[in-house]
Amino acid sequence: MATVVLSAFEMIDPETYREVLEEAVDEPVTVEVAEFDSTESLIAAATGADAIVTDINTPVTAEALDRLDLRVVVRSAVGVDNVDVAAAADNGVTVTRVPDYCTDEVATHSVSLLLACLRSLDEYDDAVAAGGWDWTVGRPIRRVSASTIGLVSFGPIAQRAAEQLSGFDAELVAYDPFVEADEMAEYGVEKVAFEELFDRADHVGVYAPLTDATRGMVDADALDRLGEESVLVNVSRGPVVDADALLDALNANAIKGAGLDVLAAEPPENDPLVGRDDTVVTPHAAWYSEDARDELNRSGAADVAAVLNGEVPDGRVDPDADWL
Incomplete structure (x- = not known):
């Protein structure tokens, strides 16, 4: 038996x-x-x-x-x-x-987090719940179609996200050393180097598996390459993003916000990334x-x-x- x-x-x-x-x-x-x-x-x-x-x-x-x-x-x-x-x-x-x-679920969740941050949905909801009715609390907001979105890793989930994002007419770029440029091009995505992705992207979605090579790969240098209206989304594993560097970037208003389904420690205990006006955090639920x-x-x-x-x-x- x-x-x-x-x-x-x-x-x-x-x-x-x-x-x-x-x-x-x-x-x-x-x-x-x-x-x-x-x-x-x-x-x-x-x-x-x-x-x-x-x-x-x-x-x-x-x-x-x-x-x-x-x-x-x-x-x-x-x-x-x-x-x-x-x-x-x-x-x-x-x-x-x-x-x-959960390919479709995680891809959809990543796009949802991106849009929630880009459209300042959390800030608007909090403001209305507090009795306000002021569109300016979410400023600045830019058109998605005028942006470049970078995808870190280009496996099945990122590929599905690219298909979903294609409907917004944004420019899509991706970094993945294991996926050829021709395959990315089939999804309307341009293959770029890691540093170039952060230089060019207005917003970034992280889909990389957690390995020795990817742990902390989205670090202070990468985040410094983004702009003050940028959004970072992570639906991979928490440690792929350097949490301290992300917190520093948010505190300095160096980026607009972050949509996080994963954290360095789960469930979080007094995680400073949780409960901020500039973050949307979900409980590792993207798969569901x-x-x-x-x-x-x-x-x-x-x-x-x-x-x-x-x-x-x-x-x-x-x-x-x-x-x-």
Whole structure:
């Protein structure tokens, strides 16, 4: 009998896993749910398990992978930044992710954050709620069609965002060392270097996965290249943007605002980026729709089933992939 241990995380649905695994796996499968609060709690919960399905917060470290006897780790998300993929490979453990389950949702959320900041919706709402009725509280606002929007990374989510933004007639540029210029051009996007993107863009959306190379890549130098009417949106991972540098830029009125679905620490504790008039912060919710949640769980369960059946799962992460 195989054992699958799921993180007690609201994104992960035990009933869907039980349903899919019962239908797809020949041998009996036990599905358990546990709190993954630390490496030790993860090890305690998953000792003897064949598979774990982890959340966005719990690190699956080399120590855990060395001490457990897993066959597969499912990361219920697009990224795998909290899983030691190299250590998993060393231990013969397959790592999977669900790369496409929320492409449309995150792209739409990123555009929503951009427009909310550009159109000063938060400031207007607060002012009206306080009894005001003054259009000037949101100044300055510029036409979206007159702007250049930069996309940091150009994977499926950024590509979908580019399709959505194309309707606003803005100029689109993108930085991604792993995507060719011809592919970007198919979306009406010009490939540029990282520094050039920040030099040219009026507004920037960050979509990059969190890796050693991308941690803190949007730093003070990058933000200094933007203008005082610029908006920065981050729907990737909090640490991709240097939080201190962003705070300094906002405090100095060097940029207009920021739309953030991710923060350096989640949930935040006294984060100075939260509750400002010039930021719109959502609780890592860009992924969410009922449709996306169902797809996330069914795809993750299908990957577990594939590994238990001796097959290669659709969401397998190549430990030698350039983007890791």
